[in-house]
Amino acid sequence: MQTPLRIDPARALADIATFQHKLAAGMGNLRSMREPEYANTPRELVYSEDKLKVWHFTGHGKPTAKTPLLIVYALVNTVWMTDLQTDRSMVRNLLEQGEDVYLIDWGYPDGADRWLTLDDYINGYLDRCVDAVRARHDLDAISLLGICQGGAFSLCYTALHPDKVKNLITMVTPVDFHTPDNMLSHWCRRMDVDLFVDTMGNIPAGLMNYVYLTLKPLRLTQQKYIDMVDILDKPAELENFLRMERWIFDSPDQAGEAFRQFIKDFYQGNKLVEGTLQIGGQNVDLGMITQPVLNIFAEQDHLVPPDAARALGKYVGTTDYTQLAFKGGHIGIYVSSRAQREVPPAIHQWLHQRD
């Protein structure tokens, strides 16, 4: 049989030499690189409470949308994925489309936040944020855009406070946590979460990141840095790479009680689709969601498998349900060039038809 390995020793040495050369040449670029900034789209603070802030993004012109859009991000990682860099900013893109965009920045929980429950987050913080935006616009209901875990929060909130939500958009939002390809869910199914939270208190961000890296250990801890060597001599690309690294690893700890409940009820119990979820003593029934729903998910998402998100259509009570499958991953859906072309315009168009 003919050998498939046709690696010429001289070529192998040349590869090593090239690698060495790029490393040496890139050293200067890496050393001179400052901490990359996020897009920092102009914004004003409109509400704050404890560590939480609600930002209102100010575009160049007056929004054309009558109903404001409140973005509800996940508790894991920071909200700046939505405004990462000037040419890859979902909020900037939405503003340019004419939307009036608000964003909840949950902040960085510390020991004082150890006892925050999902009830505190959803019926407390989130409800008061919604009220603050409603009051600013003198409206009964606004539009919500929930992202990942923030999407799950938005679903619970809409089911519990239907009169305050006009339109609901979920992005890469897990709904059915027991699909066979959900690795995170699979791993935590046999964990004693009570022991975990009682011991750890708040869950450190470093530990969360460690778990995420082990979902794809070779790609995320080795291969991507090897590929980085190819861009060491390209300052703009290197800056983008480092900005993404900043976002990935600059992440908040998780409030212990909320984490306990989220893992037990969502990941282990799958109660959102079982119909047995309770938040603050109230049943969360997805069938109560009769508002228009736009469900956007990523087809190559390794954190929230497409089927986990796609399931939403089976459980919501609305007759106005739209689904958008994006060709990309969990992060690419915000920052890829394809996402800039496809996602914010689709959101705007959908909202505009229901404004």
Place this chain on the structure above:
Amino acid sequence: MADPANDFIKDYQALAQQSWDAWTRQFQPPSAANPFASSPAPAAGNDTLERTLAGLKGYFDWMQAAASGGAAQPATGWRQQLQQMFGGASQPFTQAFGGIDSAAAEGFARQWQAWMQAARHSGFADLAGVQGPTPAFGLNREQQMQQQALAIALMASIQAIARYQELIQRANTQGMQRLQDKLAEPGRQVDSLKVLYDLWVDASEEAYAEIALSDEFRDVYGEMADTQMRVRQLQQQQTEQMCQQLGMPTRSEVSSLGERLQALRREFHASRQSGASADHADEIMALRGELAALKRQLASGRIAASAPKKSTPAKSVAAAKKVPAKATRKPTAAPAPSPRKRK
């Protein structure tokens, strides 16, 4: 007999290693031995560089080993050649896991490893209870029991980690098999180390994902997490006792205060909200009163229509509308919210 080609490769590798070492030194954070030394690392942060270096080093070592162990050897069969390239200490899969253990799980894995090392250095045989629990008595009975519990928990954790590492090793082995399968596909040809490396990553990630989604992995993962938490919990217990003896506040006390504070905050928000609801109730009552008055006026207006006019209903409506609803609000006592049970 001298082999000029191999000598050249070795010389080149030595030179490349020197260059690599220089790069690594340049970006390493200052050593703990000299904490006052200024950092040569850029503002982008040492953490990123540590991860970067860990990944790059694994690849660099593998390229060197592959170049001398596989690519430079005369072909004795490509499968054997492949084994030479991915075997030994430069095995990049192990290094990838080593990297995340030491760099990304800061404050957890590192702390854990420190305890494990300390336990190993002191000799496991010396740990009370490691051979099984034995009855304790006397003044230090409680401490002896705690020591025994810690030793047992440590052993359980070590065993769980070993089972986890077995699965990682299995993923590595199956990854190699998958790589061979990919290379055996008709028409497949690999002519560079990078292409081979990328193919190996694909194969290994596929094998890892399959194992990581197995029931066995789920059980081992849960056991590893639980046993580590048990060790940590016992460590915390001992630390707290030490703090209590020294008159220092403990984490449990601080946590208990936090829990009470959060309960108070909930009560505060609930009473504010119920106060607001009571305001609305008053407002509705006032509006109902106004409506009833208007109806009465309207009715009397109809009666009056057949009689001589005294006042206009429209004026009455306007006057009624001017009644400030909020002026009728009364502060009401908020009902005490029921205490929530922690799950």
